[in-house]
Amino acid sequence: MSKPITLYSHATGPNPWKVAMVLEELNVPYDTKFMDFADLKKDPYEQLCVNGRVPAIEDPNTGINIWESGAIVEYLAETYDTKHELSFEKGxxxxxxxxxxxxxMSGQGPYYGQCAWFNKFHPERLAAPTERYDEQVKRVLYVLNKALTGKKYLxxxxxxxxxxxxxxxxEMxxxxxxxxxxxxxxxxxxxxYHAWHQSLLARPAVKKTWEAKQKVASGGGQ
Structure with missing residues (x-):
């Protein structure tokens, strides 16, 4: 049996949880280490992830450490999805x-993140950037909806x-x-888009992971 991968995460940030979902889907053992934001920008964590963000993983089975969620997800698929349940071998x-x-990584994440900043966290309410990033989120929804019309998956x-x-x-x-x-x-x-997202939320591994996130974010344990 594989040794557990260490997943460095945070209770509220969405990106580590997509890694957790993939780990759950692939039945790869892992331990989650929840980080305080203050500890991300200093050693020893910066020795692992010079960018000072989560997620990052340490894989004792291969000796490989990786940060950036997209790179981690690709690594997990290439290393552990041997039956290509969540990937394709070729073609x-x-x-x-x-x-x-x-x-x-380049469209949804950054635009949703900026939308969150200007809608929730910026100390001043600024109409122009708020409207811009609202519209960019709508554009992402449009792209996904158009691509998924007549299809169940991407x-x-x-x-x-x-x-x-x-x-x-x-989901955020x-x-x-x-x-x-x-x-x-x-x-x-x-x-x-809506039907696709609801179908993904119903997957046992996704549901389990998101319920765990909600529990941790509400202070119900790690």
């Missing part, structure tokens, strides 16, 4: 999974690491936008 689908994973006929990687940020839209989200009527205006 165009192999690269299309990478395409959507990169879109999640690539091929199965759920992959690409699909799962979108879940944590999508209610927190990011608050009452504003209801006016967007996501189920009506982005029906293919």
């Amino acid at each position: 165009p689908e192999k690269y299309q999974v990478k395409q959507w994973l990169h879109f999640q 690539v091929g006929e199965k759920c992959t690491i690409a699909d799962i990687s979108f879940v944590p940020w999508n 839209l209610g927190f990011i936008l608050g009452d504003k989200l209801a006016s967007w009527d996501v189920e009506k205006n982005y029906p293919a």
